[in-house]
Amino acid sequence: MPKVLISDKMDPKAAQIFRERGVEVDEITGKTPEELKAIIGQYDGLAIRSSTKVTAEILDAAANLKVVGRAGIGVDNVDIPAASARGVVVMNTPFGNSITTAEHAIALMFALARQLPEADASTQAGKWEKNRFMGVELTGKTLGLIGAGNIGSIVADRAQGLKMKVVAFDPFLTPDRAIEMGVEKVGLDDLLLRADFITLHTPLTDQTRGILSAENLAKTKRGVRIINCARGGLIDEAALKQGLESGHVAGAALDVFQVEPAKEHPLFGTPNFVSTPHLGASTTEAQVNVAIQVAEQMADFLVSGGVTNALNMPSLSAEEAPRLKPYMALAEKLGSLVGQLAHGELRNIAIESEGAAAELNQKPIVGAVLAGLMRVHSDTVNMVNAPFLAKERGLDVREVRHDREGDYHTLVRVTVGTAQGDRSVAGTLFGNAAPRLVELFGIKVEADLAGNMLYIVNEDAPGFIGRLGTTLGAAGVNIGTFHLGRREAGGEAVLLLSVDDVVGEALLATVRALPGVKTAMALTF
Numbered sequence: 001m002p003k004v005l006i007s008d009k010m011d012p013k014a015a016q017i018f019r020e021r022g023v024e025v026d027e028i029t030g031k032t033p034e035e036l037k038a039i040i041g042q043y044d045g046l047a048i049r050s051s052t053k054v055t056a057e058i059l060d061a062a063a064n065l066k067v068v069g070r071a072g073i074g075v076d077n078v079d080i081p082a083a084s085a086r087g088v089v090v091m092n093t094p095f096g097n098s099i100t101t102a103e104h105a106i107a108l109m110f111a112l113a114r115q116l117p118e119a120d121a122s123t124q125a126g127k128w129e130k131n132r133f134m135g136v137e138l139t140g141k142t143l144g145l146i147g148a149g150n151i152g153s154i155v156a157d158r159a160q161g162l163k164m165k166v167v168a169f170d171p172f173l174t175p176d177r178a179i180e181m182g183v184e185k186v187g188l189d190d191l192l193l194r195a196d197f198i199t200l201h202t203p204l205t206d207q208t209r210g211i212l213s214a215e216n217l218a219k220t221k222r223g224v225r226i227i228n229c230a231r232g233g234l235i236d237e238a239a240l241k242q243g244l245e246s247g248h249v250a251g252a253a254l255d256v257f258q259v260e261p262a263k264e265h266p267l268f269g270t271p272n273f274v275s276t277p278h279l280g281a282s283t284t285e286a287q288v289n290v291a292i293q294v295a296e297q298m299a300d301f302l303v304s305g306g307v308t309n310a311l312n313m314p315s316l317s318a319e320e321a322p323r324l325k326p327y328m329a330l331a332e333k334l335g336s337l338v339g340q341l342a343h344g345e346l347r348n349i350a351i352e353s354e355g356a357a358a359e360l361n362q363k364p365i366v367g368a369v370l371a372g373l374m375r376v377h378s379d380t381v382n383m384v385n386a387p388f389l390a391k392e393r394g395l396d397v398r399e400v401r402h403d404r405e406g407d408y409h410t411l412v413r414v415t416v417g418t419a420q421g422d423r424s425v426a427g428t429l430f431g432n433a434a435p436r437l438v439e440l441f442g443i444k445v446e447a448d449l450a451g452n453m454l455y456i457v458n459e460d461a462p463g464f465i466g467r468l469g470t471t472l473g474a475a476g477v478n479i480g481t482f483h484l485g486r487r488e489a490g491g492e493a494v495l496l497l498s499v500d501d502v503v504g505e506a507l508l509a510t511v512r513a514l515p516g517v518k519t520a521m522a523l524t525f
């Protein structure tokens with residue numbers, strides 16, 4: 001039974017779903033990185049929010065980990081390249097808390113416009129400072145949206161409801177989408193110049209880090225109010241403090257900080273500064289949504305191989321997974337076969353699908369071929385890290401679908417380019433379920449690639465099979481199955497034998513010495 005650790009506070013629905021889906025679950029929150037390292041080795045899945053930092057070090061200690069599930073959107077607390085390299089799938093729940101976070105941005109915008117936190121503190125302190133708190137109306141003001149994705153577009157919609165004009169800077173926002181959203185697509189400088197309020201809704205990336213730098217803050221309209229419910233690091237916090245102190249920035253509300261938890265901060269106590277402790281996603285509704293989603297997604301993956309919302313692997317629905325499963329087994333065996341047989345450096349690989357196979361999602365099939373191929377060199381390779389490793393090694397991967405149906409109703413062919421030329425193997429599914437090799441380097445040969453096997457290329461001549469049987473028998477090796485193919489009578493023949501034991505080097509040398517043998521290799525599947 002797969003085992004999952006929930007390491008951040010999460011709605012109880014998550015644990016309930018894991019249990020209902022046959023996944024064992026422990027909820028242990030508040031661990032230090034060292035404590036997490038000590039226990040992570042026993043888990044197949046790790047469910048987190050933003051507190052747990054999934055570093056390369058944690059991943060190194062996570063020998064059994066297959067999936068990290070983020071109950072939320074931002075995954076900047078997960079080292080995704082390190083997870084990919086170790087074959088760990090990283091998933092998030094991209095929509096469950098979007099409305100809640102957008103509402104928090106709007107709430108902070110009102111808090112700034114009417115100085116609600118200061119007015120509240122003053123009133124409760126018995127001061128009744130009616131003349132101190134003069135606000136501004138939102139109606140008619142320009143809202144500058146930096147990032148117009150899921151959350152940004154909800155903020156735009158709500159702001160329009162408040163009769164604000166919305167201008168948006170997002171390099172990936174298409175003109176059509178901007179029209180659909182009813183926003184004006186602008187450049188960053190234009191936004192900075194025009195906006196009365198600026199709200200940030202981008203992920204933290206190398207391109208967005210410090211997007212509100214000292215230089216850009218200086219370009220804003222005097223009296224601008226700034227809201228950040230996305231990620232600390234998007235704003236230069238020291239420059240923001242200066243802007244607030246000089247009065248250039250009339251107000252700033254931060255839900256997120258460069259370093260969290262922010263228990264002490266130079267901005268605390270600055271006039272017109274409002275803060276919340278990363279509460280953007282903290283509503284009952286959003287937390288139930290993301291808890292259910294993350295548990296469903298992780299359980300799908302651990303129980304049936306379905307992949308949803310993964311950031312380092314193509315999606316594969318729980319419905320598709322059972323149909324694709326035998327293809328992935330076939331693909332992995334074919335990849336492993338070419339990996340074991342092809343000598344020297346592989347330059348390129350083509351994965352072709354014909355007939356029924358061509359109608360399926362190709363990404364998992366390609367991933368499985370690459371995993372089989374790469375596993376020959378490293379046993380830590382799986383479908384997640386294989387495409388990354390292939391890229392790292394400069395292997396050119398090509399995916400081809402053929403509409404035509406050939407001799408088989410479904411076929412997967414793998415061709416690798418080597419210094420000796422192209423080498424191709426092909427396989428089908430018997431009864432839509434059982435993987436079978438049907439072609440090996442241009443020779444028709446049918447075999448079940450399983451367990452220990454012996455691969456022999458020899459000259460097709462009478463008496464060879466008898467001599468081979470005698471040699472193996474004398475060495476105490478029992479033959480399970482025997483598959484034979486040849487280019488033409490008297491030409492090159494291929495033999496694939498499944499054997500009950502590993503064929504050692506000494507026996508291989510004896511086989512290679514038999515008359516007519518060109519190649520003899522032990523294979524494992």
Ligand SMILES: NC(=O)C1=CN([C@@H]2O[C@H](COP(=O)(O)OP(=O)(O)OC[C@H]3O[C@@H](n4cnc5c(N)ncnc54)[C@H](O)[C@@H]3O)[C@@H](O)[C@H]2O)C=CC1
Nearest residue numbers: 073074147148149150151170172201202203229230280281
């Ligand atoms: N405070 C909180 O509790 C929460 C914060 N968040 C954060 O909100 C952020 C946005 O989330 P979503 O809207 O769901 O993401 P999304 O992926 O739907 O949208 C992000 C948008 O940013 C745009 N973008 C990327 N690079 C950009 C650049 N250089 N300049 C301008 N725009 C750029 C993208 O094109 C995309 O449209 C995420 O970083 C997430 O971590 C999300 C949920 C809760």
Ligand SMILES: O=C(O)CCC(=O)C(=O)O
Nearest residue numbers: 049050071072073074281
């Ligand atoms: O889990 C949380 O409270 C934070 C949510 C968040 O920042 C996100 O989903 O990106």
